[in-house]
Amino acid sequence: MARRSGSIWTGCGTVFLKEFADHLRSGRMRVLEWLVLLTGIGAIYTAIQDLKTTTSQDPFLFLRLFTDSHDPLPSFMAVLGFLIPLVAIGLGFDAINGEFNRRTMSRILAQPIYRDALLLGKFFAGIATIAVALTTLWLLIIGFGLLTLGIPPTSEEVMRGFAFLVVAIAYGGFWLAVAILCSVIFRAAATSALVSLGLWLLMSILWPLLSRFLTSAIFPTTPMSLLVGPSYQEIIVQQTLARLSPNTLFAESMMGLLHPSTRALGPVFMDQLQGAVMGNPLPLAQSLILVWPQVTSLIAGVIVLFVAAYIVFQRQEVRA
Template sequence: MDREKFSLFLQNTANSPFWVLVQKEIRDHITSIRFNILMVIILLTCIGSLYSALTSIRDVASNIDSSKELFLYLKIFTISGENGALPPFITFISLLGPLLGIAMGFDAINSEKNNKTLLRIMSQPIPRDYLILAKFTGSLFVIAFLVLMLGALIFSLGILIIGIPPTFEEFIRVFVYLMMIVLYIAFWLALSILFSILFKQAATSALSGIAIWLFFSVFYSIIVNLIVTAAMPEDLFQANQTQAMNQEKMTMYMRLSPNYLISEITTVLLNPGFRTLGPVTMEQATGAIPSPLGISESLTIIWPQVFGILALCTVCFLIAYAIFMRQEIRS
């Protein structure tokens, strides 16, 4: 009887208007040429960097009996190929991930308005918030599936080329890292959906999202360096005294950028020997044992960064939600 109730609950849930809209969004993304082109680009670039990294560490793995000490599967993400021919996986995913989120959300709402389908959808007995929630949820499902598929591909290629299975520690670290990448892309997805609500033309919302991405990727670090450098005293002795303070200021300003937050998360998760974020004094370094941290200790270090990205994503989506719920829909 309980099994029948559970199956009936699943059937009712799958047939609810919200999940019908989510399924429609997933189907639209999978069948769109734009998404398939981006998926092929991401797959080809990531497979190239992964294969180059795997071949460069294959000789190291052949001389050991276990990858537990070297964390070979974590090095796959962080090392480049021979002679630096291809950047590492983390470089590609940090560059192409935001573009994927922007591409999947920049015309989420304004395309419905321009095609005169938004009024038709809202004329159905469907709550208005179901539409924007389904847009975000369906796109997030597709993003998570693509990222997890890349993770499965990494482990498959690693086992075939290296010949050593990953340890449980490596598996957990890679899984958590992939979930952080999904959260990072979700921020850009929420931002692009916000722009699709604010701007009528899809090209304007797409250019706005790309402009924000370029600002944080290229110009933000330059601006922060100029501000902190200009605030430093000219006297060399005073500069030495305030060097740690200026470094803390620079780190604080840089942590306003989602790109810097994901870089810190990546560093701690994929480098178990990384014990802290920010400047370390000689007194703090004295007596420290150079041993790798466990996954729980690494998560303790990065939890402010994780909640920072989550907060940015939540704020962007809540602003988009509030504006969409207050907008007047006209034919």
């Protein structure tokens, strides 16, 4: 078949602007933002209480704003890992089926645009909304930190903080793509929301347990393993399984970026530690190299999910 004429980008900008404006004005977004803000402030506040009493020397005091936890509240990083998916799903679960249910789909597609433009515009609008929300939150926290801690962050801390922001947005993109895929597959918005939320719970709560369970099924406990601990293969298998969840990838990237002293995310042999100065922070570039596989896997996941949504959408009949 001959190539179709015209650009897939025609109308993409219009869809983007409309969806972006809708997101920013919607009550749904406001609720989600307050949720993130309040839990975030709670986590940060306790972290600051702890930091104020710390007397030890830490070159990365500012980053500990994000990572320190104080019972019963989790760290800010953990809060984000849990809540970003919720925000992304909230933005995307009715992206496509909502147009069908409002009966606006055939009217929109009768305009001179390709379906690509609609899907891309909606996806980018969702990403932009997440980016705006996270950047605002990030700046607020830095401001809050400056006020309460009274010390400015170093340039490396700012760089690491910025890398963290980028990864957090990519992580949001992953869940947005999941939600949009569900919104293409399921005609009812409620079903789409339930399925995406189900996946989120599976990935964030059940999967860590499941991956451990599966590993122990593959490597049954032997008297030998009780003595010397798990074998190298067992650790690798368990880690690989765990990394199928985007939450693991996100948590590992956060670990590498916000804890500069992290040297490896997998098992390390004794001989590899020879000559290493334990507890000494890695330079930023080395930390980036460390988390690079995790970040690229996340982005690859976004692309795969988006392509799946695209293919399903292209094959759908316009008639509801």
